[in-house]
Amino acid sequence: MHGLLSLNNLNTPNTKTESTMQLTNRSKVVVKHDLNWLEKLYLPAIFSGLAITIKHLFKKSATVRYPEEKREIASVYRGQHVLKRDDKGRENCTACGLCAVACPAEAISIEAAERKKGEENLYREEKYAAKYEINMLRCIYCGLCEDACPKDAIYLSDRIVPTAFTRGNFIYGKDILVEGIDASGRVDVSKRKKNYEMEGSPKQPLINK
Numbered sequence: 632m633h634g635l636l637s638l639n640n641l642n643t644p645n646t647k648t649e650s651t652m653q654l655t656n657r658s659k660v661v662v663k664h665d666l667n668w669l670e671k672l673y674l675p676a677i678f679s680g681l682a683i684t685i686k687h688l689f690k691k692s693a694t695v696r697y698p699e700e701k702r703e704i705a706s707v708y709r710g711q712h713v714l715k716r717d718d719k720g721r722e723n724c725t726a727c728g729l730c731a732v733a734c735p736a737e738a739i740s741i742e743a744a745e746r747k748k749g750e751e752n753l754y755r756e757e758k759y760a761a762k763y764e765i766n767m768l769r770c771i772y773c774g775l776c777e778d779a780c781p782k783d784a785i786y787l788s789d790r791i792v793p794t795a796f797t798r799g800n801f802i803y804g805k806d807i808l809v810e811g812i813d814a815s816g817r818v819d820v821s822k823r824k825k826n827y828e829m830e831g832s833p834k835q836p837l838i839n840k
């Protein structure tokens with residue numbers, strides 16, 4: 632039907648009056664013509680293709696040679712998660728599970744445990760996450776876990792998640808997620824924190840004000 636829909640033909644095939652309606656004006660009739668002798672050589676087409684390739688050789692490359700070369704990332708970049716500690720080195724997470732509930736990808740799994748006597752220097756609250764895992768293959772880096780956390784415990788840092796060759800290597804446990812106790816192990820999340828008002832609980836994004 633050459634890109635035209637004959638409504639009358641569809642509804643009343645025997646009618647003699649034909650009216651056609653064009654659904655869009657995007658249809659393009661392609662007419663195949665015989666090649667002339669120059670076109671049959673294919674050389675003009677080959678040289679025009681080569682010219683385009685050579686032109687791109689002198690253009691600035693759109694890619695970088697990662698990891699040797701690193702591209703500057705946005706201040707709001709959401710990368711690898713970090714489970715934060717407080718000033719005394721205790722884990723902030725109280726295993727409330729709000730991050731797991733908020734996660735649209737169901738990437739977080741938590742097992743809670745009760746803090747024992749003598750562990751006050753390890754965990755800030757009476758309950759803590761004995762197991763905290765994030766499946767980084769499921770994660771879509773939306774940051775909803777960070778938004779949901781009332782304990783200032785989880786943040787998405789500006790670290791890029793490294794590549795790996797097996798699925799199991801993308802299940803990040805506490806050994807990877809919890810930041811170190813000493814200054815060298817701490818992960819700076821100040822760029823992400825500045826979007827929140829840190830006084831009071833739960834934290835509220837300042838942009839809502």
Ligand code: SF4
Nearest residue numbers: 734770771773774776
């Ligand atoms: S960033 Fe989003 S998808 Fe990833 S763990 Fe947090 S809530 Fe889930």
Ligand code: SF4
Nearest residue numbers: 724725727728730780
């Ligand atoms: S990271 Fe925050 S929201 Fe998630 S379980 Fe720990 S305290 Fe709760």
